[in-house]
Amino acid sequence: MCYSAQVWQAYQDYVRRFGAVISIREFVELYASREQGAKVKTTKAMDDAFMRAGTHETREIARSIEAWNTQHTSELEQLLFQQRKRLADAERILRTKSTKKALDDQRIATNKIEWAKGKLADLRRTTLEDRDRRIFPGVYAPVMVMEHGKRVIKPMRYQCRPAGKPAFYDEKYPGTYNARRDNLEGFWKGQFGHTHGVIVCDAFYENVSRHKVEGRELAEGEAEENVVLEFRPQPRQDMLIACIYSNWQSADEELWSFAAITDEPPAEVAAAGHDRCIIPIKEEHLDAWLTPNPKRLNGLYAILDDRQRPYYEYSMAA
Numbered sequence: 001m002c003y004s005a006q007v008w009q010a011y012q013d014y015v016r017r018f019g020a021v022i023s024i025r026e027f028v029e030l031y032a033s034r035e036q037g038a039k040v041k042t043t044k045a046m047d048d049a050f051m052r053a054g055t056h057e058t059r060e061i062a063r064s065i066e067a068w069n070t071q072h073t074s075e076l077e078q079l080l081f082q083q084r085k086r087l088a089d090a091e092r093i094l095r096t097k098s099t100k101k102a103l104d105d106q107r108i109a110t111n112k113i114e115w116a117k118g119k120l121a122d123l124r125r126t127t128l129e130d131r132d133r134r135i136f137p138g139v140y141a142p143v144m145v146m147e148h149g150k151r152v153i154k155p156m157r158y159q160c161r162p163a164g165k166p167a168f169y170d171e172k173y174p175g176t177y178n179a180r181r182d183n184l185e186g187f188w189k190g191q192f193g194h195t196h197g198v199i200v201c202d203a204f205y206e207n208v209s210r211h212k213v214e215g216r217e218l219a220e221g222e223a224e225e226n227v228v229l230e231f232r233p234q235p236r237q238d239m240l241i242a243c244i245y246s247n248w249q250s251a252d253e254e255l256w257s258f259a260a261i262t263d264e265p266p267a268e269v270a271a272a273g274h275d276r277c278i279i280p281i282k283e284e285h286l287d288a289w290l291t292p293n294p295k296r297l298n299g300l301y302a303i304l305d306d307r308q309r310p311y312y313e314y315s316m317a318a
Contacts, residue, residue, distance in 0.1 A: 193294035212273025233310030
């Protein structure tokens with residue numbers, strides 16, 4: 001399953017390349033909810049795009065981002081203070097005697113200090129890195145859909161909660177950031193043929209067992225070890241990844257969320273030890289994919305079959 005991908009995060013890229021328009025209301029509401037305490041995860045790259053936009057329509061979003069960054073910085077600095085004190089107390093005890101609690105406090109405090117310092121460095125960093133575009137399940141990303149005959153960019157969570165299903169589906173089905181092609185008319189029947197989108201991606205990441213990557217069986221007594229592989233299309237290119245999405249609503253909540261469709265892997269991905277792969281559609285099929293007809297599912301399957309077929313080169317992810 002594609003548990004992570006490096007995707008376009010700047011809505012301006014979709015506007016320039018595809019003539020899309022931004023659905024500003026959803027972005028304003030998303031960032032306002034995060035500022036008010038909702039557990040909303042965004043990438044530094046998406047935040048940065050709004051901070052740099054400098055337009056009237058994005059001004060409120062930029063203000064929300066700046067306010068949240070200030071609040072989050074304060075929280076991280078408080079955490080650093082607390083954990084440095086915890087570490088100092090533990091080391092003072094360890095100078096006279098070794099106790100399990102002091103050793104645990106030393107280890108936990110050290111790890112939390114390094115984590116907080118890294119988060120603070122990322123918040124303060126002004127130059128973007130590739131990892132700032134990387135999404136994981138639960139993180140929001142710009143998704144291109146079709147509304148009233150126009151390509152539109154909306155923020156959606158990378159883990160799809162089907163409309164009409166209970167909120168606990170997020171925990172009951174944690175793998176719903178991907179939609180298997182062979183289950184599109186089963187679990188995903190409310191989305192396939194009804195609500196389609198795309199994200200633009202230039203790399204994806206998979207968890208794979210080390211012995212499978214190395215093309216061997218586990219040795220006797222050897223424990224299975226997980227590694228993360230980064231797959232990039234060769235030659236390097238941007239890929240339009242086929243997705244389905246849902247607009248889930250309750251009496252007091254609205255959630256836009258999406259899943260990437262996966263299929264059997266090409267030979268080089270299978271040889272690396274993974275059994276699924278996302279589907280990059282051809283740009284010539286973009287509008288047909290974004291305006292699905294539930295009575296003509298064969299045509300949608302044909303789009304998934306007539307996909308881009310780059311060679312995926314892999315390496316160990318940093």
